[in-house]
Amino acid sequence: MERLPPLNAIKAFEVAARAGSFTLAASELGVSSAAVSQQIRNLENWFGKQLFVRTGNRIALTDAGHAIYPQTAKALGDIAAIGQRMLEGGMRTRLSSACRSRWPNCGWRRGWPRSSMPSRRWPSMSVSRTIRST
Missing domain, CATH: 3.30.429 (Macrophage Migration Inhibitory Factor)
Incomplete structure (x- = not known):
């Protein structure tokens, strides 16, 4: 299996990119905004690329962030769908x-x-x- 990026950081990235805010992402994830920021930093270090531009309390996706966002959103959606099917007994x-x-x-x-x-x-x-x- 190929080396995976940190999955908690991927989840934090997806929610922050969708919400457009570390604070809103933190609220959705049930953690502090500092925890979301740390997860994003970990992911940026893992990729070796900046994913967000931070200006004060505002964030915006960089080109690298825009490049990976659709794939991370789809992958997490697929994982959520698998979990839902398993819970509903659809996968025997x-x-x-x-x-x-x-x-x-x-x-x-x-x-x-x-x-x-x-x-x-x-x-x-x-x-x-x-x-x-x-």
Whole structure:
């Protein structure tokens, strides 16, 4: 896996860029504006580029900030969508089992009751079973 930038700093960057203010970003994130500023500095150090121009209490994205903002917003949106689908049960775990047997009924009688246990224990899991004759 490629080296990732600090994800908390990416989140702080996305919110600050969208809000146009470290103070508003801090309010949304539930942290202090100094914490947001520190996260942004960490990210700027990581990239080796300034992402915001700071003038007094105002901030504006630099060209580098404008370049990465759409991708960071999309990536965080995708992560949020995955989390929502998981919470709603839309992403099911699938368990597949297969065996070969000269006596297919043997697998049917012995293997089936035990292999159905995962679906009873974890109802969001999809279980499929196959027995093939040899």
